[in-house]
Amino acid sequence: MSPPSSTPLLPRTFPGGSQFLWRSGAIIASVGIIAGAFGAHGLRRRPGITADNIHAWETASSYAVYNGxxxxxxxxxxxxxxxxxxxPAIAAGGLIFSGSIMALVLARDRxxxxxxxxxxxxxxxIAGYLSLAL
Incomplete structure (x- = not known):
């Protein structure tokens, strides 16, 4: 019988670590700021954009900045x-959350x-944030 493996099925730590998170955070925050500027200036000029669309866009860009x-x-x-x-959960969840809202505002029909x-x-x-408390 062979001894139990000391290598877990899932790694105990995230291999990309701090460098990946730092770069992801910088990119996501930058995209949120750029999206916020676009929402404040360019989005309002698009045909069919409503006040609700603007509010949704502001929410998405704000969450991108917060998560970044x-x-x-x-x-x-x-x-x-x-x-x-x-x-990884904060990054992926934030991108899915903000990105899907932005996609809906820009091209709801598609x-x-x-x-x-x-x-x-x-x-x-949210699961990513809660896991920080565990």
């Missing part, structure tokens, strides 16, 4: 920068199927 800043902070933490779930994806992204994002 969070990833920057998490990347600096000695324990959480290598957490196998928290950072991306109707994305609507149900938004809450899934939000749930993944």
């Amino acid at each position: 800043l969070t990833l920057l902070l998490v990347s600096l933490h000695p324990r959480f920068s290598t957490h196998r779930f928290a950072g 991306f109707k199927f994305v609507g149900p994806v938004t809450p899934l992204g939000g749930a993944i994002m």
Whole structure:
């Protein structure tokens, strides 16, 4: 009988670690800021854009900035920068959440199927934040 393996099925730490989270955070925050600027200036000029669309866009861009800043902070933490779930879940969930809202605002007719994806992204994002507390 061979001894039990010391290598877990899933790694205990996130292999990309702090460098991946730092870069992801910087990119996601930048995209959120750019999207916010576009929403404030260019989006309003598009035909068919309503006040509800503008509000949804502002929510999506704000969450992108929040999640980007969070990833920057998490990347600096000695324990959480290598957490196998928290950072990747915040990044992926945030991208799905904000990206799906932006896709719906820009092309609702072509991306109707994305609507149900938004809450899934939000749930993944929230799970990432909650895992920081465990």
